[in-house]
Each structure stands twice: as structure tokens, then as C-alpha cells.
Amino acid sequence: FLTPLYFMEGGSMEQEMGELRRYRTQSISRGEFSLSDSFYFYIKGLESIVDDQVTQRFSSEELVSWNLLTRTNHNFHYISLRLTIIWGLGVIIRYCVLFPLRITLAIIGLTWLVIGTTLVGFLPNHRLKNWLSELVHLMCYRICARGLSATIQYHNKENKPQKGGICVANHTSPIDIVILANDGCYAMVGQSHGGLMGVIQRSMVRSCPHVWFERSEMRDRNAVTSRLRAHVAAKTNLPILIFPEGTCINNTSVMMFKKGSFEIGGTIYPVAIKYDPRFGDAFWNSAKYNMVNYLLRMMTSWAIVVNVWYLPPMTRREGEDAAQFANRVKSAIAHQGGLLDMAWDGSLKRAKVKEEFKEQQQKMYSSMVMGKKGRNSQEPHTESTRRQ
Amino acid sequence: MGSTNSTLSKIPNVEELVQETGFTPAHIVRLYDRFEALDKEKTGHLRPQDFGAINRLAINPIGDRIIGAFFSPGQETVDFHSFVRILAHFRPADKKRPKDPSMPEPVNSRTSKLKFAFQLYDQDKDGKISRAELLQVLRSMLEMQVTEEQLESIADRTIQEADLDTDDAISFEEFRKSLEKVNIDHKMSIRFLR
Numbered sequence: 001f002l003t004p005l006y007f008m009e010g011g012s013m014e015q016e017m018g019e020l021r022r023y024r025t026q027s028i029s030r031g032e033f034s035l036s037d038s039f040y041f042y043i044k045g046l047e048s049i050v051d052d053q054v055t056q057r058f059s060s061e062e063l064v065s066w067n068l069l070t071r072t073n074h075n076f077h078y079i080s081l082r083l084t085i086i087w088g089l090g091v092i093i094r095y096c097v098l099f100p101l102r103i104t105l106a107i108i109g110l111t112w113l114v115i116g117t118t119l120v121g122f123l124p125n126h127r128l129k130n131w132l133s134e135l136v137h138l139m140c141y142r143i144c145a146r147g148l149s150a151t152i153q154y155h156n157k158e159n160k161p162q163k164g165g166i167c168v169a170n171h172t173s174p175i176d177i178v179i180l181a182n183d184g185c186y187a188m189v190g191q192s193h194g195g196l197m198g199v200i201q202r203s204m205v206r207s208c209p210h211v212w213f214e215r216s217e218m219r220d221r222n223a224v225t226s227r228l229r230a231h232v233a234a235k236t237n238l239p240i241l242i243f244p245e246g247t248c249i250n251n252t253s254v255m256m257f258k259k260g261s262f263e264i265g266g267t268i269y270p271v272a273i274k275y276d277p278r279f280g281d282a283f284w285n286s287a288k289y290n291m292v293n294y295l296l297r298m299m300t301s302w303a304i305v306v307n308v309w310y311l312p313p314m315t316r317r318e319g320e321d322a323a324q325f326a327n328r329v330k331s332a333i334a335h336q337g338g339l340l341d342m343a344w345d346g347s348l349k350r351a352k353v354k355e356e357f358k359e360q361q362q363k364m365y366s367s368m369v370m371g372k373k374g375r376n377s378q379e380p381h382t383e384s385t386r387r388q
Numbered sequence: 389m390g391s392t393n394s395t396l397s398k399i400p401n402v403e404e405l406v407q408e409t410g411f412t413p414a415h416i417v418r419l420y421d422r423f424e425a426l427d428k429e430k431t432g433h434l435r436p437q438d439f440g441a442i443n444r445l446a447i448n449p450i451g452d453r454i455i456g457a458f459f460s461p462g463q464e465t466v467d468f469h470s471f472v473r474i475l476a477h478f479r480p481a482d483k484k485r486p487k488d489p490s491m492p493e494p495v496n497s498r499t500s501k502l503k504f505a506f507q508l509y510d511q512d513k514d515g516k517i518s519r520a521e522l523l524q525v526l527r528s529m530l531e532m533q534v535t536e537e538q539l540e541s542i543a544d545r546t547i548q549e550a551d552l553d554t555d556d557a558i559s560f561e562e563f564r565k566s567l568e569k570v571n572i573d574h575k576m577s578i579r580f581l582r
Contacts, residue, residue, distance in 0.1 A: 033542045035550065035558075036567055038450060038508060038525060039575050045454035046478055047578050048444035050422060358447040359532070365449070366533030369542065 033369050041361075094300045102147045102299045109143030114203045116140065121206025133207035134185045141181040148175065150304040154183050159310035161186070161239040161269035164232055168261060169271040170333055171243035172251040173284040174291070175298065176273055179306050186241040187231065191215055209237055225264055232266040239269065244326065250283040251275050254334040259322035262329070267313045270329050272337035276305035309336045395420055405469060409476035409495060416472060423468050433465035434458070449529045453508055461513075477504050480577040499564075501576040506563050516557035519543055 116136035123129040145152065160183070161167040167186060169176060180186060185208070192201055192212040201212050211231055217223055231237050244257035251274065262268070275282040280301025284294050298304065311332055316325045333339075395417045396402055405416060424430075426438045439455040440446060448454065458466045458474055466474075479496040493499065509517040509525055522543045530539065550558045550566040558566075 033526065033546055035509075035546065035563065036505075036570050036575065038529065039505060039570075041448055041450045041529065042454060042505065042508060043478070043576060043578065045445050045448045045451055046475070048442050048448070049439065049454070050419070050475065050578060358449060361447060362449055362529065362531045362533050366530045369530065370534060370538070 037365070037369070041365075094302070098149065099300050102149065104147075105143055106147035106299070109140050109147055110200065112143065113137070113140035114200060117203045117207040121203070130208065136207065137181065137185050137204075141178050144178050145182050148178070148298055148304050149302075150175075150179065150182075150306060152179055152182055152306045152308060154308045154310065156310045156312075157183075159269065159312050160184055161271075161310075162267070162313075163238060164235040165239040165267040165269050165313065166228075166232060166261065166264060167239045167241045167269045167271055168244055168257075168329060168333075169241070169273055170251075170254045170337065170339065171245045171248055172273065172275060173248055173282045173294070173298075175282060175304065176243065177241065179273060179308060180241060180271065183308070185238050187211060187238040189213075189228065189240055189242055191218060211240065221260060225260065228264045229266075232264060244330075248284045250285075251277070252339060254330050254337070254339050257326040257330045259326045262316065262322040262326045265316075267315055268325075268329055269313050270311040270333050272309040272311065272333045272339075274307045274309075274337040274339065276307070279303040279305045282306075307337075311336055399468065401469070405472055409472055410479060410482065411472065411476060419472055419475065420468060423471055431465075433467050434471065435465055449531070450508070450525065453511075453525075453528070456511075457504065457507065475578070477501060478576060478578045481573045496577075498572045501572050502564055502567065503560070505576060506560050509558075509563075516555075516559050517563065518557045519547060522546060522558070 113136070116139070117133065120129060120132045120136055123132065167180070169180065177186075177188065187208070188204070188210045190201075190212060192198060192214055201210070204210055205212065209231065211227060213224065213227075228240060231240060242261045244259075244261045245255050246258050249255050280298065280303060282298070282304055284291075289297065314325075314329055314332070316322070320328070396413055399405070399416065399420055402413065402416060405411070406413060409416075411419070423434065426441070427434055428438065428441070436455050436459065439458070440451075445451045445454065458471065460470075473495070476495045477500050481496055481498070482494070506517070507513065509521055511521055511524070523539060526539050526542060534542075547556060547558060550562050552562050552565070553559070
């Protein structure tokens with residue numbers, strides 16, 4: 001059916017340039033320019049026009065064999081009548097049987113969340129209140145998870161995030177929250193919305209502290225950091241849940257973690273989340289689908305099958321700055337979840353890329369041409385060649 | 389229902405495109421999907437800004453020139469057919485194809501690829517790479533890393549080596565000659581468009 005989309009990245013700049021110049025009698029170390037040097041950049045440029053690794057991360061993972069969902073069917077060839085009939089049956093089951101059941105469950109779950117948390121909110125601050133609040137939250141998230149037919153397997157539960165800590169995970173979809181909250185209670189962090197989301201947010205806050213920011217507050221990084229710090233410092237507060245990539249990635253790799261979350265202090269509890277793509281594609285491509293459309297697709301998939309690994313807690317080492325710490329945590333998560341550890345920034349999805357990357361390439365090339373000893377510059381991006 | 393077939397039917401003159409470029413229908417569909425993905429405003433055409441949004445291209449030192457290769461002089465947009473035709477130049481050569489002198493030269497031949505590479509340097513399309521044009525390319529690739537003198541001496545040396553008729557510029561024939569030992573098919577082909 002389908003051929004996987006990945007391709008060999010090709011050699012490093014040095015390797016490729018070396019091959020280009022092989023016919024010349026001088027060695028690379030002598031430097032010098034060759035007219036064919038530009039071919040390297042030319043071809044890399046064309047390859048990125050035809051496809052590029054980074055943009056790939058923002059589209060859904062391709063499957064090796066079809067799972068009977070039209071949406072994962074990229075290169076459809078009409079194979080046989082039998083397959084089409086099976087597919088048709090699948091559609092009927094998913095849309096007419098599973099979907100209504102799931103929608104009902106989801107509505108029940110959310111309604112109960114609002115009612116339950118509001119009721120608990122009337123109680124005075126007491127251990128009982130906290131216990132009830134956790135109960136209500138857990139119950140609702142579990143109902144919602146059923147509403148998605150989510151099958152979650154938790155590993156290494158002994159490393160579960162503790163109160164006063166910060167839970168950090170890779171981000172694939174808004175459903176991540178439901179997945180994690182099925183097994184423990186977290187303080188959510190996010191922007192306060194209006195509408196239905198706003199109602200849910202406000203009622204949640206009544207029963208236990210979450211951290212909702214106004215849109216204007218989000219821009220002031222210091223304000224954000226200090227509010228989170230205050231939350232963490234109160235050791236009785238639930239662990240905060242943060243997704244440092246800043247945006248949804250397609251669950252085949254982990255992109256650069258924003259260092260802001262790692263400047264707050266406190267203990268970091270990394271969590272790796274890996275969805276099984278065969279049953280349903282959980283990735284939210286926010287450019288392509290809005291939230292409602294996305295949830296509809298979720299509820300008409302076969303199931304959401306997830307593996308969650310709780311990693312041992314990490315703290316910042318002496319002499320390590322926030323960015324290095326962030327990278328260390330990211331690698332741990334990528335390694336555990338079997339995801340590619342990419343140094344690209346998730347915000348590349350939206351913003352223009354930094355000039356620094358271009359400069360790095362120029363630096364590398366210039367050291368070849370000028371024959372300097374400066375062969376110490378690394379490739380602009382580190383990509384582990386391991387692929388699941 | 390079917391992706392490939394319905395996509396194929398959306399593209400006008402597919403047969404012609406397949407004949408001309410040597411891409412398989414599956415490749416063309418893939419390129420069409422890519423074209424649509426880049427064409428964010430769904431105009432059916434790509435403008436230089438749409439290429440500029442590709443991150444890896446934006447950090448390529450000669451990214452602007454590569455984008456320029458897609459737009460004929462005076463044109464501000466490129467349609468799908470032109471997009472595919474230009475990319476067809478970089479298809480790896482068909483090893484099995486017999487060398488038939490009566491057939492027109494395939495679009496992805498060695499000469500064709502070299503012509504493209506030549507045009508990268510020869511921006512004013514006068515058939516020669518002047519010293520100034522060479523300096524421009526060098527500047528893009530080296531920018532802040534070397535001094536102007538070093539750039540000039542590199543340019544001088546390169547022209548000296550390649551310029552056989554001593555007109556202080558590199559013609560296409562001289563360009564071709566100086567690269568005769570380079571495996572152009574390997575180095576100027578996009579690998580996964582096989």
C-alpha cells in the first residue's frame with residue numbers, strides 16, 4: 001500500500017563537499033573554492049522544497065500498512081472489492097455505533113466535571129475538600145477517556161509526579177491532558193478562554209488551584225515564571241503540568257523544549273507519551289483542523305492506544321543552565337518514548353527561523369574553503385539516526 | 389474515495405507532464421500535495437514568499453537563488469506545471485534508457501543539470517559567469533566569515549583556472565570542462581525522487 005516517507009538525510013557537509021571535490025588533486029585541508037561547491041547547497045535547497053524533515057514533523061505520521069481509516073490513506077489504490085466492503089463496514093461501525101456512544105460519554109464526563117467541581121468548591125478548605133476534588137477530577141477524566149476509547153498503559157508508576165513538582169511531557173494533542181490526568185491529579189497551566197472552555201476552567205479552579213493566565217499576562221515572561229514559582233513553592237499544591245515544546249508535534253519526535261519551564265526551579269518529573277498510530281492518529285494539526293473537527297476525528301477512530309512512561313525525577317545540576325537542563329530532559333523523554341530527539345524549535349512551525357542557523361552553515365563552509373583548522377563547529381542540527 | 393486517482397484527476401494535462409518530465413504519476417501526486425501544502429492561500433500559484441516559508445530553505449546560504457530558479461524573468465508566480473518541470477531537471481538519470489541520438493535530450497540529462505547549475509551563477513543570463521557574478525555567489529556562501537580581499541582572491545583564482553579563452557569570464561563550455569570529472573548525476577539529483 002504505502003511507502004514510508006522518510007529518506008536518507010545524506011552525508012554531512014564535509015562528506016558531501018569532499019566527494020564533490022574528489023577529482024581535484026588538492027586535499028580538503030588546503031581549502032580553496034570549487035565551482036561545484038555550490039551544488040551541495042543547491043541540492044539541499046531543492047530537497048527541502050520537495051519535502052523537509054521539519055515540516056514533516058507537523059503532518060501526521062505515515063503508516064506502514066493501512067488501518068482502514070480514510071484519513072491515513074495517502075496513496076490510495078483501489079485494491080479489491082473485499083477491502084472496500086470491509087472499509088465500508090468499518091465506517092458504519094465507527095460513525096454509527098462508536099461515535100454516538102463516545103459523544104454521550106464525553107458530554108456526561110464534562111458536565112459532571114463542571115457540576116462536581118462547583119459543588120466541591122462550596123466546601124471550606126479542608127483535607128476532605130482536596131480529597132473530594134481529586135476524586136471528582138479523576139472520575140471525570142476517566143469518563144472522558146472512555147469517551148475516546150482510550151487505552152492507556154502506565155509504566156514506572158513509582159516515578160509519578162509528586163506535589164510541589166513540575167510534570168513535563170511531550171505534546172501531541174490536547175488529549176494529552178486527559179491521558180495524564182487519568183492517573184493522577186495535576187494543576188493545569190494555560191490561557192484562560194471564553195465560552196465552554198472558560199466555564200470548565202472557572203469551575204475547575206473552584207475545587208483546587210490551577211494556573212490560568214490572561215492572554216496579556218502570557219507575554220510577560222517574568223510574571224508567568226513568578227506565578228508558577230509561587231505555585232510550586234506551596235508544597236501542598238498539585239504538580240503543574242507543562243508541555244515545553246509549546247506546540248503539538250506529530251509524535252515521531254521531540255522538538256526543542258522552551259527553557260522557560262526549566263527556570264522555575266523545583267523537581268522536574270519527565271513523562272513520555274507515545275500513541276500507537278495504528279488505531280488512530282492523535283496528532284492535532286492545528287493549521288489543518290480546528291478543535292471541533294479534531295475531536296470528531298478522534299471520536300471516529302478505532303481507539304486511542306497510549307503508552308505513558310514516568311521517568312525518574314530530575315533537577316538542575318550545578319553549572320548547568322536552563323537550556324542545557326531542558327535538553328537533558330528532552331533527550332531522556334525522547335529515548336524512553338522511542339522518539340527522534342530533534343534540536344529544531346517547535347515554533348518553526350509558525351515563526352521565521354533565526355539567522356544564526358544560516359550563519360552556522362556559512363561558518364562550516366568557510367572553514368572548508370579557507371582551509372582553517374576550525375573544523376570544530378558541529379552540524380547545525382543533531383539528529384539521532386535511530387528511527388522506530 | 390481514492391486519493392491518488394482523485395488527485396490525478398484534479399491536475400490538468402497529467403499525461404503530458406508524465407511524458408515530458410519522466411516522473412511517475414505517483415511522484416506527480418506527491419509533488420502536487422507538496423505544491424498544495426506550500427500554496428497556503430490556495431491561489432493555484434506559488435510566489436517567492438511561499439518558498440521562503442520553508443525553514444530549511446530559509447537558512448540555505450543560496451536559498452534566494454534557488455527560489456529564483458523557479459521564476460522566469462518578469463514572472464512573479466509559478467504554477468504547478470512549471471514547478472514540476474523545473475524539478476524534473478533534477479531527477480536521477482534513467483540508467484536503463486538507451487542512448488538514442490534521434491530522441492531529444494531528456495530533461496534530466498547531465499548537460500541539462502549543468503545548465504541549471506550554470507544559471508545559478510549567471511544571473512543576468514548573458515551566457516558567461518563574470519567576476520562580479522562569481523563574487524556574488526561567494527559572498528552568499530561565505531558572508532561574514534571571510535574578508536573582501538579573500539573573496540576577491542578566491543574569485544580570481546577560480547577564473548584563472550577555468551577561463552581558457554582568457555576573457556575574464558567563464559562561459560558554459562569552460563564551466564562544463566572544469567567540472568567534467570564530477571559525477572553530476574549523483575551530485576545534482578534529488579535522491580528520493582527515484
